[in-house]
Amino acid sequence: MDRPKPCDLVLTLSLSRGRYGVRFAQDPAEVLAAQSLRHRAFFSRTGQSNASALDVDAFDSTARHVIIFDLASADLVACYRVQFLEGAEIAQAYSAQFYDLTALADFPGILMELGRFCLHPEHHDPDILRLAWAAMAHLVDQAGVSLLFGCSSFLGADPLRHAAAIGHLSARIAPPDRLARAKTADRVALNAFAGMGTAAEAMAGTPALLRTYLGMGAWVSDHAVVDRTMDTVHVLTGVEIAKIPPARAKALRQIVTDCLGYNNTVSAMH
Template sequence: MVHLQKGRYTARLAEGPADVKAAQRLRAFCFGLKVSLDIDSYDSTCTHVLIEDTATGTLVCCYRLLTLCGADLPRCYAAQFYELSALETYEGLMMELGRFCIHPDWRDPDIQRIAWAAMTDLVDAQNVQLLFGCSSFAGTETAAYLDAFAMLRARHLAPPRWLPRVKAPDVFRFAARLRRKPDLKKAMRRMPPLLRTYLMMGGWVSDHAVVDRQMNTLHVFTGLEIGAIPAARKRLLRALV
């Protein structure tokens, strides 16, 4: 059972429908949806992690996790958008990270630190070998993110043996289309915080971005092989557990 505390924040697992509803409400707000709750069929099969202000109980961050093996991949969220047959031969358990969001009024870096520490605890407890998910850029226009996508193409594409193939009807094939040399400072400024953290730990991405007009995002499939995380970074994450 995850129950961690860092500074003024506590990480814990959702304990019932009320907790899941609170996460759905925060997600709808963070994603700018025109509904009060962000609900889908995956919520019932996932483990939900909540990060709260310890003093007030205010929910400031949430995400959900789904543990699966290669044969289970067709039932994960990302499989709606990416053709993942290459990963079906992956040996070891995988865990899908989804709906990660932090309340925009709360900018304390300790929130993301404790969120990743809680995730590390669950990954270690289940001996998960691959963490993956969809990392989102705000909006559906690519122009503002060309340096970020050029950097992903140059440095962070998935190994060919695991590369997701195109499935969604509307995609931006940045690996095939971009030949520009990225401005690294501009690239990192435009890189979503969650994706930036994945990359710092050795993560990799698909060669295309999905244009998701329902969620008003561009997203890339993102994978992180646990064995590839630098030892020093693993120690930092586990020091919080």
């Protein structure tokens, strides 16, 4: 019997920790809630956000939307979306708009692209991030994912604002057989910033999500893309699941176990 295509994988997601639960969005209204939170998170700092605005693109129709919410009020506190791909399907990834991903087309197994990760600007409980990572780890194990990848973004479209962090990433460039090639003209080479700033400045300037990926052994593209629409600079980031340090993999799976231990009766979104 032929195995199902990645997009047809039957996956379950129902975890909780403390005040919060996480699962897939179950209907169009919940996807709209995620799109509303995304717009607020991504555009409020640029003065473009308003209460009724949405962040929407063509990939929303093919992705699975992960929502993290307050169990008591059902208010959304974080979200992201994932796509499951295989082989040549890599050309359908969101990241393929900005990077030539041909080198990843022969990566064996199922690939999971994670994107549009955002937190509600008024919610800072560390359980939210723990639950987000628990959901990622749970999906990776459940789907048998071999590569987790996506665009890791720095807020602000001026590369010089992120020079120290970008320069230090030049030590984590992907091996030649996995290297994403340039596709857009609005880009900067990581090596152009090598040696700028201290290690402490680089760490402070690296987004939390990217720091976690790097702790899992991630590699990055050799250039950063300037995305003026989103007002970000981003690098393609890949985590080969089989190469995650054993201690880090164990810690991630322990988070999943901890979240499974909570009451997983989650209320519907309002």
